[in-house]
Amino acid sequence: xxxxxxxxxxxxxxxxxxxxxxxxxxxxxxxxxxxxxxxxxxxxxxxxxxxxxxxxxxxxxxxxxxxxxxxxxxxxxxxxxxxxxxxxxxxxxxxxxxxxxxxxxxxxxxxxxxxxxxxxxxxxxxxxxxxxxxxxxxxxxxxxxxxxxxxxxxxxxxxxxxxxxxxxxxxxxxxxxxxxxxxxxxxxxxxxxxxxxxxxxxxxxxxxxxxxxxxxxxxxxxxxxxxxxxxxxxxxxxxxxxxxxxxxxxxxxxxxxxxxxxxxxxxxxxxxxxxxxxxxxxxxxxxxxxxxxxxxxxxxxxxxxxxxxxxxxxxxxxxxxxxxxxxxxxxxxxxxxxxxxxxxxxxxxxxxxxxxxxxxxxxxxxxxxxxxxxxxxxxxxxxxxxxxxxxxxxxxxxxxxxxxxxxxxxxxxxxxxxxxxxxxxxxxxxxxxxxxxxxxxxxxxxxxxxxxxxxxxxxxxxxxxxxxxxxxxxxxxxxxxx
Numbered sequence: 001x002x003x004x005x006x007x008x009x010x011x012x013x014x015x016x017x018x019x020x021x022x023x024x025x026x027x028x029x030x031x032x033x034x035x036x037x038x039x040x041x042x043x044x045x046x047x048x049x050x051x052x053x054x055x056x057x058x059x060x061x062x063x064x065x066x067x068x069x070x071x072x073x074x075x076x077x078x079x080x081x082x083x084x085x086x087x088x089x090x091x092x093x094x095x096x097x098x099x100x101x102x103x104x105x106x107x108x109x110x111x112x113x114x115x116x117x118x119x120x121x122x123x124x125x126x127x128x129x130x131x132x133x134x135x136x137x138x139x140x141x142x143x144x145x146x147x148x149x150x151x152x153x154x155x156x157x158x159x160x161x162x163x164x165x166x167x168x169x170x171x172x173x174x175x176x177x178x179x180x181x182x183x184x185x186x187x188x189x190x191x192x193x194x195x196x197x198x199x200x201x202x203x204x205x206x207x208x209x210x211x212x213x214x215x216x217x218x219x220x221x222x223x224x225x226x227x228x229x230x231x232x233x234x235x236x237x238x239x240x241x242x243x244x245x246x247x248x249x250x251x252x253x254x255x256x257x258x259x260x261x262x263x264x265x266x267x268x269x270x271x272x273x274x275x276x277x278x279x280x281x282x283x284x285x286x287x288x289x290x291x292x293x294x295x296x297x298x299x300x301x302x303x304x305x306x307x308x309x310x311x312x313x314x315x316x317x318x319x320x321x322x323x324x325x326x327x328x329x330x331x332x333x334x335x336x337x338x339x340x341x342x343x344x345x346x347x348x349x350x351x352x353x354x355x356x357x358x359x360x361x362x363x364x365x366x367x368x369x370x371x372x373x374x375x376x377x378x379x380x381x382x383x384x385x386x387x388x389x390x391x392x393x394x395x396x397x398x399x400x401x402x403x404x405x406x407x408x409x410x411x412x413x414x415x416x417x418x419x420x421x422x423x424x425x426x427x428x429x430x431x432x433x434x435x436x437x438x439x440x441x442x443x444x445x446x447x448x449x450x451x452x453x454x455x456x457x458x459x460x461x462x463x464x465x466x467x468x469x470x471x472x473x474x475x476x477x478x479x480x481x482x
Contacts, residue, residue: 027155057128069094080138344382347459362426367394393446
């Protein structure tokens, strides 16, 4: 087979794969967005129905409420609306199909799992003189299914168009041999790696087909470059907006924590005990956890946007571990937990001491959260094969084997009762920091039971006699690390 035909076939197949992948990705994304939008609309409608029910119930106008439900069923595409008292007895109910009024709703199912054409949602409501009750709303999923069908048809159409366009361009490119083929291939590889750095081919003064191919390639590259630049701008704006929103949360959180502390002091009786002590403890722990989550989000955003560590110096892991245990000692004592420190001697590492301390804090915090009263937590710093090894072990329930593969993925939650961290941010931050320092992180079983989180970091190079120990960007020497 001639080289030109062989290259044409290869490029045509490549175009088919790219088009198919883009088509599948677009269809999945559109389907997720459609489900999310439908669920948000259902939640808003449910809240509106509850507000209507509570308003009418306080005045005892259940007859008017039935007429309101009939209007909603006709106008809002709702299948059923039922109000039940605390014992589950139906007080008011309307449906667009009389056969559905006695249907047993199944709230809690995700939209993707609905198999009978009705998505059920439920919420508690204040029924006035009748006490607490429930409002159950069933939404027809037929409009959503029709929308998803249109999405599938559009995805197939766009996929076929993209396939034909890419396959045709690839076949034309493959017809050229020698220097022109190599030139186009090299530019294609560069464009696939980074469309934003595309450089157009010089205009070809040869035959008409070559000139048209060059022009088509340049147009394609220019369009991809423009689309890539626009996408990157949108991503940068989205990340900047997210960072701004999260950053702006820090100030009100600080105010809330201060207000809770002041209220707790004001509630203290002459004998030293606090009224509603458990409530204040929950408020203080919840605001502290929320502030910790905000800080994790900010730190993750900084790590993901930066190409390298902003600070790099020689860090003493043993000193960082001592400071960590000192900070968590009171928390562990308050939970009647034993917090042990074992410093077996570890080489200094090169990196950001504040970030490394954050990794230790997150791992110890998780261990404290998931270890029962009377349990034991151990922080150990040692040396392994010339590298520094940090281990945090506890006597909690441990990490299930099936959850370990995705444990350090951002926003991962398999079972809140198990040892998987808060909302998947703390462990994701740990993984990101350790990777940036050239190390590895993992999880295993502790002895005799519990979880063992560990990470290793490469040892810092030995200092030459008389060498400075200050960090790369200036500042105090490594010996000053707390």
